[in-house]
Amino acid sequence: MFFNLGKKKLLWITIIAVLMAVLLPAFYIFYRWRRKLRESRFAERRKVEISQDILLLDTNMSIATRETGNSKESCLPFFSLASITAATDNFSGENKLGEGGFGPVYKGKLNNGEEVAVKRLSSQSGQGLEENLVRLFGCCIEHGEKILIYEYMPNKSLDCFLFDPTKTGLLGWEMRVRILEGVAQGLLYLHHYSRLRVIHRDLKASNILLDSNMNPKISDFGIARLFGGDELQSNTKRIVGTYGYMSPEYALRGLFSIKSDVFSFGVLVLETLSSKKNAHFYNTDSLTLLGHAWNLWNDGRAWELMDSILQNDASYPMLNRYINVALLCVQENAADRPTMLEVISMLTNENVILPSPLQPAFSHVRIAENSSLPANCEVEACTVNCLTLSAMDAR
Incomplete structure (x- = not known):
């Protein structure tokens, strides 16, 4: 009898041990599965919430500021990649506005119906302001992406009107004057009133964007340089920019200053008045647009x-x-x-007596007989690698 009781006890112990060996791992697996499921659902909800950050952006507000002691410091908002993907419909080709040297630009839509421009910087890009400048709403640095969110400009850029025969008629005299004065004010801000002096280095018609009221905004600060304190001039061995707009000291020696932007502005003025590209203007005397304007000026036929x-x-x-x-x-x-301050004074004040100009730089452009431009080099986006192949007479 005691023997039978011992056998039964041993059997129950065995059964309980087996059940524990099976059930405990099962309960543990079930517990982990439920916990993972809850975490996954929470992550999904959080993802949806995050994806709304740019969609809920108030574009009437400038870059956020935060108090630091007795002063305010700019604080650029960061947005999630999920939110930008949602705003651009996963960077849809239908939303693509164009593509520059630093990457493609897409149109994004907010919940309130407002549109923004989303610049997706290329992996090689190093690109990192107030009135007359395109507003920067925020950025995203996530999963190897570098993205900037800008104010959207429905009328695209100035060159779309100036150099398109079907659209140039839409730019009347007063509108062209207003655009040039707006650009001049924007440069004045960059050169004199910004916290740090900014040299744009690539001012051109395609970088002048136009809003719904045709107000100009300077854009694309991809190769801009910041000057601090009393710094007025610098130099570089890596010359980048656009052929036809670069000043001679920058194109030939790598020197740049606020006067480099002034040179580009002068080219922009002549292009805006004539609806002709400086880089593409040639006649039988191999004159640039600058040389043509100079000859007309000297002949009294400006x-x-x-x-x-x-x-x-x-x-x-x-x-x-x-x-x-x-x-x-x-x-x-x-x-x-x-300077741009003097330029604005001369343009807007008829009582200011203007000095006589000297012959402009690059009045004539001569391509050396033993040189040729690379097949993949476009004149309007020509860098130093192309410039070194040309012998330019700066007379």
Whole structure:
């Protein structure tokens, strides 16, 4: 009898041990599964919440600021990659606005219906302001992506109007004057009123964006340089920019300053008045647009530079003033060029007596007989690698 009781006890112990060996791992697995399921659901909810951060962005607010002692410091908002992907419909090709040297730009839509421009920087890009400058709403640095969220400009860029025969007529004289004065004000802010002096280094018609009211905004600060304190000039061995807009001291020696932007502005003025590209303007004498404007100025026929579509619209005294100022801006020596503060004064104050300009830089461009541009080099985006192949007469 005691023997039977011992056998039964041993059997129950065995059964319990087996059940524990089976059930405990099962309970543990079930517990981990439930916990993982809860965490996954929470992550999904959090992902949805995060994906709304840019969609809920208030574009009426400038870059956020935070209090630091007695002063305010700019604080650039960071957005998740999920939110930007949602706003651009996963970077849909239908939302692609264009592509520059630093990467493609997409249109994104917020919940309130407002649109923003999303710049997806290329992996090689090193690109990191107030009125007349495109507003930067925020950025994203996630999973190897570098993305900037900008104010959206529905009318694209100035070059889309200036150099398109079907659209140039939409730019009347007064509108062109307003655009140029707006760009001048933007450069003045960068050069004199920004916390750090900013040299844009790539001012051109395609980097002047136009909002819904055709107000100009300077964009694309991909190769801009910041100057601190009393720093006025610097140099670089890596010359980047756009052929036709670069000052001679920068294109040939790598020196740049605020006067480099002034040179580019002078080129922009002549292009805006004539609806012709400096880099593509050649006649039988191999003149650039600068050289053509200079010859017309010396012959007293400056008005011939003007786009013929403006003949019944333009003010000839103001046209002469604008050409005079533009030629002052593109003089070969940087010291001879005015500052943007002086440029604005000369453009807007008819009582200011304008000095006579000297012959502009790059009046003639001669391509050396033993040189040729690389097949993959576009004139409008030509870097130092292309410039070194050309012999340019800066006369």
